[in-house]
Amino acid sequence: MCSEYNGIQVFLYPTTLLYWISSTSILLPFTTLLSVRMHYLPLTFFGVLLIYVCFMVLKIYTCIFPGPHKHYPKLMDEFYNMVIQLHLVLFVTVLVLMVYYILSRFLGYFYRIDLPLKKAVMFFFRAYTVLLILYYYLKSMWLQPLRERKYSQKRSTLLVTGWISKNIWAAVKYTGMMAIVVFAAVKLYLIVISYFISPVMEGIRHLLGLKLDIELIPISGIGSVLYNLFMLAAAFMLSNLLFYPIVMLSHKLNKSMHPMKIKQVPDGQN
DSSP states (O other): OOSTTTTHHHHHOTHHHHTTBOHHHHHHHHHHHTTTTGGGHHHHHHHHHHHHHHHHHHHHHHHHOSSOGGGOGGGHHHHHHHHHHHHHHHHHHHHHHHHHHHHHHHHHHHSOOOOOHHHHHHHHHHHHHHHHHHHHHHHHHHHHHHHHTTOOHHHHHHHHHHHHHHOHHHHHHHHHHHHHHHHHHHHHHHHHIIIIIHHHHHHHHHHHOOOOSBOOOOOOSHHHHHHHHHHHHHHHHHHHHHHHHHHHHHHHHHHHTOOOOOTTSOOTTO
16 A cells, blocks of 8 residues: 555545545535634644655655565665655755745735745645655666665665666656656546446445445544544545555556666675
8 A cells, every 4th residue: 555656646636535535524624624723724734744754654665675674674774764865855845835834924914915825835745745756666666676686775776877877868768658657547546436436336335325435523623633634544545555456557567668687687695
């Protein structure tokens, strides 16, 4: 549920998350947060950010370790370094958002210039999450052949960078093809949801009288905020689980197109 580029579909198309949440229960919490319970909005935002960071840490884990980490003690330093780098990027991103927020308030108060704060923050958040997931996936795909031959992260990166500098056009084509495959896979997932999963769930509801949607509760305090965040995380992981078969098929396609021919490269431990 966290491997490869899984998760990108939710940030590209939030409807892939909202399919699993009851439409009648989703309106009240969100409208309440934007009106009478606005003081819980920062908590909700940082809660969503925390869920995303935990998800990205798990994604890094799946990129670094081929199995349980206790069997690969030499890879722990690489894992910690990548987690630290993730937090550095996140810290810079939060600073940029804070500066934008202060600037928008300053211009609005003194010069009556209204910057699109809510829309800008939402757009920036979606762009940030999508690009970060795509970056980790594309990087892991480039390094994967060397990593499978037990080369270190640093050495693999240096070798790939050297190869790309000598084969720029091939590198651009492969990176572009990987991005196209990713976005095509997301579109395919939307079609599967619309024409297969959603009708099946609707039929189960009518036949068995079961309510399969995830329910959110009205915002009344910190407990309700935490509950709704947990439900959103559950819906997110459910979306990833159902997206996983498409991810694996497209991942095999991307792997087969890798332009680096390293079958004759000696094992990294030799």
